[in-house]
Amino acid sequence: MDVFSDSYNLDVYVTGFLWILKLTASATVCAVVLGVLLAAMRVSPVPVLRGFGTAWVNIFRNTPLTLIIFFCYFGLYSTLGVTLSDDLELNNYWLGVLGLSIYTAAFVCEAIRSGINTVPAGQAEAARAIGMTFRQTLSLIVLPQAGRAVVAPLGSILIALCKNATIVGTIGLMESSNAMKELINSNGNAVFTIFFVFAGTFAVVLIPTGYGFGWLANRLAVKR
Amino acid sequence: MSDEALIVLENVNKWFGPLHVLNDVSLSVARGEVVVVIGPSGSGKSTLCRSINRLEPINSGTITFDGKPLPAEGKALARLRSEVGMVFQSFNLFAHKTILQNVMLGPIKVRKEKSVEVRERAMSLLDRVGIGNQAEKYPAQLSGGQQQRVAIARALAMQPKALLFDEPTSALDPEMVGEVLDVMTSLAREGMTMVVVTHEMGFARHAANRVVFMADGQLVEQAAPAEFFANPKSDRAKDFLSKILTH
Numbered sequence: 271m272d273v274f275s276d277s278y279n280l281d282v283y284v285t286g287f288l289w290i291l292k293l294t295a296s297a298t299v300c301a302v303v304l305g306v307l308l309a310a311m312r313v314s315p316v317p318v319l320r321g322f323g324t325a326w327v328n329i330f331r332n333t334p335l336t337l338i339i340f341f342c343y344f345g346l347y348s349t350l351g352v353t354l355s356d357d358l359e360l361n362n363y364w365l366g367v368l369g370l371s372i373y374t375a376a377f378v379c380e381a382i383r384s385g386i387n388t389v390p391a392g393q394a395e396a397a398r399a400i401g402m403t404f405r406q407t408l409s410l411i412v413l414p415q416a417g418r419a420v421v422a423p424l425g426s427i428l429i430a431l432c433k434n435a436t437i438v439g440t441i442g443l444m445e446s447s448n449a450m451k452e453l454i455n456s457n458g459n460a461v462f463t464i465f466f467v468f469a470g471t472f473a474v475v476l477i478p479t480g481y482g483f484g485w486l487a488n489r490l491a492v493k494r
Numbered sequence: 495m496s497d498e499a500l501i502v503l504e505n506v507n508k509w510f511g512p513l514h515v516l517n518d519v520s521l522s523v524a525r526g527e528v529v530v531v532i533g534p535s536g537s538g539k540s541t542l543c544r545s546i547n548r549l550e551p552i553n554s555g556t557i558t559f560d561g562k563p564l565p566a567e568g569k570a571l572a573r574l575r576s577e578v579g580m581v582f583q584s585f586n587l588f589a590h591k592t593i594l595q596n597v598m599l600g601p602i603k604v605r606k607e608k609s610v611e612v613r614e615r616a617m618s619l620l621d622r623v624g625i626g627n628q629a630e631k632y633p634a635q636l637s638g639g640q641q642q643r644v645a646i647a648r649a650l651a652m653q654p655k656a657l658l659f660d661e662p663t664s665a666l667d668p669e670m671v672g673e674v675l676d677v678m679t680s681l682a683r684e685g686m687t688m689v690v691v692t693h694e695m696g697f698a699r700h701a702a703n704r705v706v707f708m709a710d711g712q713l714v715e716q717a718a719p720a721e722f723f724a725n726p727k728s729d730r731a732k733d734f735l736s737k738i739l740t741h
Contacts, residue, residue, distance in 0.1 A: 395549055396586035396645075400600035400652055401576025403569065410603060415590050492589045493634035 273460045274467065279453055286449030287471060293366055293435040293445065298428055300371035305378025309416075310408055312383055323379065331376040335437050339369040343441040359443065366438030374431050381423045385416030390494075418490040425483025429476050446471075500525045500656055500687050501546055506555035508541060515541045516552065517711035523656070526685040530698040530719070533708035534734055539691040540583075542708065543660045546689065547578045560655060576604050579649030583661040585641040587633035593620065593644050594629040597651045605652070612651070619647040623677050639670025646677055656687040663694055675701075695738065699723060707731045 274280050311323035330338065342365040346352040354364035389412050397407040436447035444452075450468045454461055501523040508516040515538045523529050531539045544550040546557060548564050548571060557564045559578065565571040587596050597616040601607045620626045623643035625636070633641055642662055649657055659678065663671045675697050682688055682701040692698065698705050698719055705722040707715040709730045715722070723739075726732045 390584075390586075392582060392584050392586035393588060396580075396582065396588065398572075399547060399549065399575055399578075399580040399582075400648065401572045401574075401604040402600075403572050406603055410599070411588055418590065493632060494589050 273453060273457050273463055279457070282444070282449045282452060283446075283467070286444060286446035289363070289438075289443055289445035290432065290435050293363065293370060293438055293443075294428075294432045296367045297370035297374060297431055297435070300367065301374035301378050301427075301431065302424075304371060304375035306382055306413065308375060308379035309382035309386065310413070312379065313386055313408070315404065327376045327379055329376075330373050331380070333373075335369070335373050335434055336440060338373050339366060339437050339441055342366070342369040362438070362441050362443045365441060366435070366443055370431060370435060370438070373434075374427060377427045377430075378424065381420045381427060382413070382416055384423075385418075385420035386412055388419040389415045415492050418487075418492050421487035421490055422483055425480060425487070428483070429480060432476060432479075433472065498525050499523065500527075500560055501689065502556075502558045503542075503546070504556045504558075506542075506545065506552050506557060508538075508545065508550065508552045515711050516545065519555070519708075519711075519713050521706065521713060521716075523687060523689060526687055527703045528682045528686075528688045528690065528701055529704050529706055530702040531689065531691045531706045531708060532693070532695070532698060532734075533714075537708040538711040539708050540660050543658050543689055543691045546658055547575045547580055549580070572604070576600065576652050577655045579652060579654035579657040581642070581645050581649055581657065581659045581662045583664050585633070585638070585645045585665070587641055587644055587648070589633055592630050592632055593625060593636070596633070596644060597648045600648065600652045616647070616651055619650050620644070623647045624673070637670060638666045639673045642666065642670075642674045643677055646674075646681075650681075656689070657681065659688065659690040659692065661691050661693070663692065693738075695723070707734070709734070 274283060308323045308326055311319040312327075314320060343362070346368075347361065347365055353361055354368070355361040393411055393415065394407050397411040402410065436445055439445045439448035439451075446468055450464060453464045457464065499522045501521075503519055503521045506516050506519045507514070517538075519538075519542060521529075521542075531542060533539050541550050545552050546559070559574060565574055587593075588599065591599065594613070594616055597619060598609070598612045601612040601615070602609055617626060617629065620629055623646055625640055625644055625647070628636060628640065633644070636644065662678070663674050666674065671694065675694060678688070678690070678697065679701045690697070690702070700719075702719045704716055705719045706713060707722070707726075707728070707730070715726065715728045715731050717727075722731070723735065726735055
């Protein structure tokens with residue numbers, strides 16, 4: 271454990287995981303909002319919107335995340351000059367959030383859509399019968415019930431997102447996997463220690479998260 | 495009951511694929527009238543009932559409600575539906591909302607009424623159907639008969655011009671049928687315009703102004719209940735009644 275008693279090394283480790291936390295938090299918010307919108311599009315009566323939602327899911331669910339993140343950096347930033355922040359590090363961070371959100375939203379969309387299928391058709395019929403519009407029916411009756419049905423799968427998607435956030439290291443952000451690589455490069459005698467501390471940190475945070483979502487899923491489940 | 499027609503169907507046709515579920519059906523329901531629709535399974539009664547608020551779109555013919563043809567879609571259709579209450583066979587109470595929220599949701603979200611006033615009206619409606627003391631429970635905690643009475647209160651909360659009942663007692667245990675029919679009977683007595691699809695011949699006899707008999711998508715016969723049950727004219731109606739009234 272000598273590696274981590276060095277204050278510089280400890281700082282690399284802590285900073286790395288703070289980036290992971292920030293990436294996960296921002297991308298979760300964006301991916302859930304985007305995913306719900308995409309799911310709404312996929313069940314809407316408007317063919318153009320349905321097509322857009324379907325295309326999004328098919329493209330981004332079947333493209334490696336590394337390629338999407340690379341595209342955000344080399345395509346959007348280097349080639350097209352899209353800048354999300356003047357600070358170079360923050361710019362990489364937001365490009366990473368963008369890539370993670372675009373990718374994860376496809377999975378959130380499909381989870382929500384399977385949740386919509388668990389809501390009996392009669393619920394939407396009753397909503398329409400008292401005069402609700404399509405939007406009201408979806409936002410007040412169908413989505414709240416669909417969301418509760420997919421808390422557990424959404425938890426799995428969130429856990430995957432947290433681990434996928436390490437891929438943002440490939441475009442230069444000093445997140446945990448980059449931090450680990452740097453520590454290993456300079457402390458070749460402690461490879462296993464470094465590896466287990468990094469892997470253990472993920473496990474220690476994510477295992478309770480998984481149980482937390484399981485507990486939440488039970489609590490929020492709609493009784494029929 | 496007045497002579498003025500509230501619901502008018504003219505030459506309505508509907509197909510489910512090759513199946514002709516509504517075959518040139520014409521029916522007029524007067525304001526305050528209680529029309530009970532009976533007939534064998536698959537005769538198109540439910541489809542007829544659901545077409546009146548356009549939960550089932552029709553293929554040809556016209557349906558007018560309160561003098562205006564049914565809008566095809568959008569806000570105008572939503573507004574029409576808010577004026578026509580509907581009670582389903584499977585209750586369809588919103589599973590994630592309490593009983594009180596179920597009744598209040600329509601007036602607040604659709605009519606944009608004030609929550610305080612709606613709460614008062616909702617509570618008095620729940621008291622009226624005998625569920626006032628269960629207002630904070632969720633639908634799954636109530637029996638079928640109680641859920642169906644809440645569904646009626648939910649429809650009434652919109653202060654509709656007419657109520658449609660699509661086999662409201664068919665999913666209920668026998669001992670709960672009475673409590674729902676009692677509520678429906680009292681509504682009928684107060685002059686609510688009602689179209690009721692049902693197999694409850696007792697209700698048809700004592701609460702209906704008119705009985706409509708359907709078979710194979712056609713409106714075969716209609717008459718006052720006493721007349722219909724004593725002297726059915728068509729063979730289909732005679733056959734149907736002989737099957738259900740002999741037990």
